[in-house]
Amino acid sequence: MSLDSYVSLGRSGLRVSPLTLGTMTFGEDHGWGASVEESEAILAEYLERGGNFIDTANIYTNGHSEKIVGDWFAARAGLRDRVVIGTKFFANLFEGDPNGGGAGRKSIVAALENSLRRLRTDYIDIYWLHNWDRTAPIEETLRTLDDLVTAGKIRYVGLSDLPAWKAAEAQVTARLRGWAPAIGLQVEYSLLERTSEGELIPMAQELGLGVMPWSPLKSGLLSGKYSRRRPGSVDTLRGGLVGGPSEKDYDVIDVLERVAQEAGTTPAAAALAWVRQRPGVTSTLVGARRVDQFRANLASLDVHLTDAQMAALDEVSDPPLNFPAENNRLLAPSLAFAGATVDGVHSSVLPMLTASSARY
Numbered sequence: 618m619s620l621d622s623y624v625s626l627g628r629s630g631l632r633v634s635p636l637t638l639g640t641m642t643f644g645e646d647h648g649w650g651a652s653v654e655e656s657e658a659i660l661a662e663y664l665e666r667g668g669n670f671i672d673t674a675n676i677y678t679n680g681h682s683e684k685i686v687g688d689w690f691a692a693r694a695g696l697r698d699r700v701v702i703g704t705k706f707f708a709n710l711f712e713g714d715p716n717g718g719g720a721g722r723k724s725i726v727a728a729l730e731n732s733l734r735r736l737r738t739d740y741i742d743i744y745w746l747h748n749w750d751r752t753a754p755i756e757e758t759l760r761t762l763d764d765l766v767t768a769g770k771i772r773y774v775g776l777s778d779l780p781a782w783k784a785a786e787a788q789v790t791a792r793l794r795g796w797a798p799a800i801g802l803q804v805e806y807s808l809l810e811r812t813s814e815g816e817l818i819p820m821a822q823e824l825g826l827g828v829m830p831w832s833p834l835k836s837g838l839l840s841g842k843y844s845r846r847r848p849g850s851v852d853t854l855r856g857g858l859v860g861g862p863s864e865k866d867y868d869v870i871d872v873l874e875r876v877a878q879e880a881g882t883t884p885a886a887a888a889l890a891w892v893r894q895r896p897g898v899t900s901t902l903v904g905a906r907r908v909d910q911f912r913a914n915l916a917s918l919d920v921h922l923t924d925a926q927m928a929a930l931d932e933v934s935d936p937p938l939n940f941p942a943e944n945n946r947l948l949a950p951s952l953a954f955a956g957a958t959v960d961g962v963h964s965s966v967l968p969m970l971t972a973s974s975a976r977y
């Protein structure tokens with residue numbers, strides 16, 4: 618697997634790398650990011666390896682992340698059109714202004730103009746609704762985004778961090794109205810955060826949204842720097858913000874270390890390979906504070922975990938999911954298929970149905 622083994626994002630003709638360059642760490646404004654020089658070195662490494670998908674947001678380092686990306690491409694004629702740049706709206710960067718953020722028409726249009734200015738480009742390839750705005754009607758958000766597609770200011774629409782029911786409403790509404798549908802869904806997803814397997818990921822697969830996991834290393838907890846066997850100080854800036862792993866997290870980290878050793882790789886690369894190999898995942902958002910970390914993460918492209926290794930990691934990190942996930946996984950196939958195997962789903966025969974064969 619390599620960065621130029623491109624994949625289509627959701628039900629669309631947009632082709633992207635299997636690892637997306639996350640730039641939330643670009644710029645030092647939040648206190649745990651990379652300098653301009655380090656950020657540029659990460660960007661250069663990614664592009665040299667064939668990467669084509671860059672993810673930023675208006676809020677990342679208060680706009681500095683977008684500016685670093687914009688300055689880079691502005692200095693290299695012709696390169697911008699060769700890459701896919703995604704940015705996000707929602708965060709309000711204007712204290713006290715109720716229309717400075719959110720997902721209403723006025724704020725979206727203004728946020729886009731500001732992002733285009735910082736990114737020094739005429740268009741955004743994929744414009745993400747960063748979070749759910751519970752006060753703005755979803756029709757208003759979708760219609761505005763569709764207008765921006767028509768105006769040529771954005772190419773595609775993406776959804777991030779929405780409840781599954783709201784994302785499904787948005788997607789079906791867009792389809793029925795003939796508006797630009799969303800093609801991607803950003804969700805937090807890692808060995809330490811798997812609850813999106815209950816609703817969000819199946820919803821995305823059903824509705825043509827490519828799943829893009831963020832914080833695949835759980836903000837560094839799965840990067841290999843935390844280990845039961847190596848307590849003591851840890852090389853991290855983010856760690857102070859997120860805290861260290863819990864006892865339960867260490868159970869997962871223990872198995873991750875064993876699997877990584879068996880696969881001849883690092884825990885970070887194994888954790889990223891696990892995310893990449895999970896069903897429904899299209900492109901994983903990879904973040905790093907330094908170029909050496911980034912290179913270590915790109916090494917995950919060379920890792921293919923065996924079924925047994927995947928199963929060991931699946932088992933130790935298995936999350937309790939909200940109803941009706943378990944019901945649908947275990948009971949529903951038996952009720953519907955009565956012991957037959959359909960589309961690769963095996964079902965058992967429920968005891969109360971044994972030998973019943975439609976008796977009445």
Ligand SMILES: NC(=O)c1ccc[n+]([C@@H]2O[C@H](COP(=O)([O-])OP(=O)(O)OC[C@H]3O[C@@H](n4cnc5c(N)ncnc54)[C@H](OP(=O)(O)O)[C@@H]3O)[C@@H](O)[C@H]2O)c1
Nearest residue numbers: 639640641831832833834835836837840853854855902904
């Ligand atoms: N849609 C959303 O709401 C949303 C939310 C969050 C992120 N995102 C996107 O997802 C991207 C990735 O998220 P993330 O930055 O949280 O990813 P992550 O991989 O979970 O965490 C990245 C952090 O882990 C540490 N790290 C990474 N690789 C390492 C390595 N090889 N060795 C040691 N430490 C390592 C670094 O922090 P330290 O060195 O300081 O410990 C780095 O800043 C972001 O850039 C952004 O584009 C989207």
